[in-house]
Amino acid sequence: MRARPLFLPSALALGLTFLYAPILLLVLFSFNESRLVTVWGGFSLKWYGALFRNEQMLEAALVSLRIATTSATLATVLGTLAALILVRFGRFRGRLLFTGMITAPLVMPEVITGLSLLLLFVSLETTLGWPSGRGVDTIIIAHTTFCTAYVAVVVQSRLGGLDRSVEEAAMDLGARPLKAFLVITLPMLAPALVSGWLLSFTLSLDDLVIASFVAGPASTTLPMVVFSSVRLGVTPEINALATLLVLVATVTILVAAAVLWRQERGQR
Amino acid sequence: MPDHTVWGQCDMMETVAPGAAAARPEGSRPGAVLRRAEARPIIEIDDVVKTFGAFVAVDHVSLTIREGELFALLGGSGCGKTTLLRMLAGFERPTAGRILIGGQDMTDTAPYDRPVNMMFQSYALFPHMTVEANVAFGLRQDRMPRAAIRERVREMLDLVELTPFAKRKPHHLSGGQRQRVALARSLAKHPKVLLLDEPLAALDKKLRERTQLELVGIQERVGTTFVVVTHDQEEAMTMADRVAIMDSGRIIQVDTPHALYEYPNTRFVAEFFGTVNLFEGQLVEDEPDHLLIRCDALANPVYVGHGISAREHATVWIALRPEKLAVSTTRPDAPHNWDRGIVEDIVYLGGISTYHVRLDGGALARVTTQNLERMSAPEITWDDVVYVSWRPDNVVVVTS
Numbered sequence: 001m002r003a004r005p006l007f008l009p010s011a012l013a014l015g016l017t018f019l020y021a022p023i024l025l026l027v028l029f030s031f032n033e034s035r036l037v038t039v040w041g042g043f044s045l046k047w048y049g050a051l052f053r054n055e056q057m058l059e060a061a062l063v064s065l066r067i068a069t070t071s072a073t074l075a076t077v078l079g080t081l082a083a084l085i086l087v088r089f090g091r092f093r094g095r096l097l098f099t100g101m102i103t104a105p106l107v108m109p110e111v112i113t114g115l116s117l118l119l120l121f122v123s124l125e126t127t128l129g130w131p132s133g134r135g136v137d138t139i140i141i142a143h144t145t146f147c148t149a150y151v152a153v154v155v156q157s158r159l160g161g162l163d164r165s166v167e168e169a170a171m172d173l174g175a176r177p178l179k180a181f182l183v184i185t186l187p188m189l190a191p192a193l194v195s196g197w198l199l200s201f202t203l204s205l206d207d208l209v210i211a212s213f214v215a216g217p218a219s220t221t222l223p224m225v226v227f228s229s230v231r232l233g234v235t236p237e238i239n240a241l242a243t244l245l246v247l248v249a250t251v252t253i254l255v256a257a258a259v260l261w262r263q264e265r266g267q268r
Numbered sequence: 269m270p271d272h273t274v275w276g277q278c279d280m281m282e283t284v285a286p287g288a289a290a291a292r293p294e295g296s297r298p299g300a301v302l303r304r305a306e307a308r309p310i311i312e313i314d315d316v317v318k319t320f321g322a323f324v325a326v327d328h329v330s331l332t333i334r335e336g337e338l339f340a341l342l343g344g345s346g347c348g349k350t351t352l353l354r355m356l357a358g359f360e361r362p363t364a365g366r367i368l369i370g371g372q373d374m375t376d377t378a379p380y381d382r383p384v385n386m387m388f389q390s391y392a393l394f395p396h397m398t399v400e401a402n403v404a405f406g407l408r409q410d411r412m413p414r415a416a417i418r419e420r421v422r423e424m425l426d427l428v429e430l431t432p433f434a435k436r437k438p439h440h441l442s443g444g445q446r447q448r449v450a451l452a453r454s455l456a457k458h459p460k461v462l463l464l465d466e467p468l469a470a471l472d473k474k475l476r477e478r479t480q481l482e483l484v485g486i487q488e489r490v491g492t493t494f495v496v497v498t499h500d501q502e503e504a505m506t507m508a509d510r511v512a513i514m515d516s517g518r519i520i521q522v523d524t525p526h527a528l529y530e531y532p533n534t535r536f537v538a539e540f541f542g543t544v545n546l547f548e549g550q551l552v553e554d555e556p557d558h559l560l561i562r563c564d565a566l567a568n569p570v571y572v573g574h575g576i577s578a579r580e581h582a583t584v585w586i587a588l589r590p591e592k593l594a595v596s597t598t599r600p601d602a603p604h605n606w607d608r609g610i611v612e613d614i615v616y617l618g619g620i621s622t623y624h625v626r627l628d629g630g631a632l633a634r635v636t637t638q639n640l641e642r643m644s645a646p647e648i649t650w651d652d653v654v655y656v657s658w659r660p661d662n663v664v665v666v667t668s
C-alpha cells in the first residue's frame with residue numbers, strides 16, 4: 001500500500017488548531033468552576049448566572065444590540081441605493097470618485113475613520129448645535145457609515161449578475177418602474193440584502209475602536225465593557241460572555257450561508 | 269451519347285423554395301391572405317434613427333406592419349434588430365423619427381402604457397414566481413378581477429399545453445417549457461402586437477423546427493400581429509408572411525419569402541436569403557424586351573428575357589439559384605446561357621445533390637439536382653467535364 005502524503009492533512013490540522021484552539025479553550029473555561037481562568041476546577045454554569053446578574057454588562061449588551069440592529073438596517077437601505085446607482089446609472093460624471101468613496105471605509109484604518117467622525121461630530125455640534133453631545137445616535141451614524149460600504153459591495157455584485165430584462169419584462173407587462181423594482185428586483189436581491197444585513201450586524205456588534213471615538217458617557221457598548229474589564233484581569237464571566245458572542249456569530253454565519261445556498265440552488 | 273441533362277425543380281419553384289424546412293406557399297393560409305389584403309396598418313415606423321454615441325444602430329428605417337401579420341426582421345448579428353424591437357416596446361427612445369402603434373403616436377410612450385408585449389430572448393421569467401403567477405402578472409397590473417384572471421391564465425396555459433406545470437417555478441422546467449411560459453405570459457394581455465426577440469434561439473435544432481410551426485399555429489389561432497426577430501433565414505421563411513432584411517441598421521428589402529427568394533433587389537439579399545451563384549458582368553445590349561450581359565467569369569453571354577429599369581448601370585450582377593441550373597454532359601447548341609466546367613465536388617444529401625462545378629473561367633458554380641429515381645446510377649461523377657446551363661427567365665439581374 002502506498003503511503004499517503006502526510007503533509008496536507010497535517011497542515012490542515014495545524015491551521016485549524018491555530019484558528020480554533022483559542023476559541024475552544026475559551027468556551028471550555030467558561031464552564032469552569034474555579035475562579036482562576038487557567039486552572040480547571042470542574043464543570044459549572046455559575047459564570048453564566050453571574051453574567052445575567054451583571055447589570056452593567058446586560059445594559060451594554062442591550063445598547064450594542066440596539067446599535068447593531070439600527071445601523072445594519074440603515075446600512076442595508078443606503079448600501080442598496082448606492083449599489084443601484086453604481087450598477088444602473090451607467091456612466092455619469094464622478095462615477096469613479098463615487099465608487100472610490102463608497103468603498104474607502106473598507107480599507108481605511110479604523111482609527112482614522114473614528115477620529116474623523118469624532119471631528120465631524122464635534123464641529124457639527126459647535127456650528128449647528130446637533131448632535132448635542134455624543135451617545136448612541138453618533139455610534140449608529142458611525143457604524144452605518146462603514147457598514148454601508150460592505151452592503152454596497154455585496155449588493156452590487158448580486159445586482160450586476162441579475163438579468164436586466166426580467167425587470168423590463170415586468171414593465172412591459174404594465175408594472176411601473178417602482179413597482180417592478182419592488183415586486184421583481186427586490187425579491188431577487190433578497191439573499192444579498194440578508195447577507196449584507198447580517199454582515200453589518202456582526203461588524204457593528206464587534207466594533208470597539210470606532211465606537212470608542214464617538215461614544216458618550218451614557219453609551220457604553222459591550223466590546224467597550226469587555227475591554228475595560230479585561231484590563232483588570234480576565235474573569236470567567238468574560239469567558240461566558242465571549243462564548244455567547246461566538247454562538248451568536250456562528251448562528252448568523254450559518255443563516256447567511258443557508259440563505260445564499262438556497263438561492264444558488266434556485267438559480268439552477 | 270445520351271443526354272444526361274438533369275433539370276432542377278424549375279416548375280415547382282414558383283411555389284416552394286428549397287432549403288426551407290416547411291416553406292409556406294403563398295395562399296396556403298387563406299385566412300391570412302384575405303386578412304392581409306384589407307388589413308389596416310398596426311405599426312408604422314417612420315424614418316426612425318437610433319444612435320449610441322457616434323454609432324448608428326438603426327439608420328432611417330421606415331416600415332409598415334399590418335394587422336394580423338406574422339412579420340419577421342431578419343439580419344446578421346449586430347445589425348440593429350433588437351434595437352428596433354426595443355424601440356417598438358418602448359425600452360429605447362428613437363434619436364429621430366416617429367413610431368405609430370394602432371394609428372397613435374407612441375414614440376415617447378412608456379413601455380407599461382403601450383398595447384404591445386414582448387417575449388425576451390432570455391425569456392426573462394420571474395424566478396421567484398410559479399408558472400401561473402408569471403402568466404397572471406400582466407393581468408394583475410391591469411387590476412382584473414380574480415376570477416377573470418384565473419380563467420385567462422387557464423386558457424393561456426391550455427394554449428401552450430402547460431396546464432400540468434402551473435404550480436412549478438421556472439427553474440424546474442425544461443428550455444422548451446420555459447419558452448412556452450414566456451409566450452403565454454406575453455400573450456395573456458391580448459396585446460395588439462407581440463414582439464418576439466429570437467424566440468427560438470435557445471432551443472436545439474429539432475425542437476426549434478417543431479416550435480416554429482407551433483408558433484405559426486398559435487399566431488393563427490389568437491390572430492395577434494407577431495413581429496419576430498431572427499437571424500435564421502430558414503426560420504424567417506418557415507414562419508413569416510413578410511420579411512424585412514436588415515443590414516447595418518438599414519432595411520434592404522421587405523417582401524414575402526417567395527418574392528425575396530425569386531426577386532432579390534440586391535446582391536446582399538440574394539446571398540443572405542438562400543444560396544446563389546453570383547457573376548459580375550457588363551450590359552452589352554439593353555432593350556425593353558431583353559438584355560445581353562457579358563460576364564468575365566462566363567465564356568458565353570447571358571441572355572435575359574426582360575429589360576431593367578435602371579439604365580444608368582453598366583455594371584450588373586446576375587444571380588442564379590443552384591436549383592435553376594442544369595448540368596449535362598452534352599454541349600448545348602444555344603449561343604448563350606451556358607458554360608463549361610469540371611465537377612470538383614458532389615454533395616449528396618439524399619433528396620438532392622449539389623454539384624460544385626469549377627468553370628473554365630475559374631469561378632465556382634453550385635448546381636442542385638433532385639434525385640427523383642431510386643435506381644438511376646449517377647451519370648456524372650468527379651472530374652467530369654460538364655456543361656452548366658439555365659433558362660433566360662431564371663436569371664435575376666441586380667444592379668447593386
Ligand SMILES: Nc1ncnc2c1ncn2[C@@H]1O[C@H](COP(=O)(O)OP(=O)(O)OP(=O)(O)O)[C@@H](O)[C@H]1O
Nearest residue numbers: 320323325343344345346347348349350351352499
Ligand atoms: N445600449 C447600447 N449602447 C451602445 N451600443 C449599443 C447598445 N445597444 C446596442 N448597441 C449596438 O448597436 C448595434 C445593434 O445592436 P442590436 O442588439 O440591435 O443587434 P442585433 O441585430 O439584435 O444583433 P444580434 O443578432 O447579435 O442580437 C450593435 O453593434 C450594438 O453593439
Ligand SMILES: [Mg+2]
Nearest residue numbers: 349350351465
Ligand atoms: Mg439581438
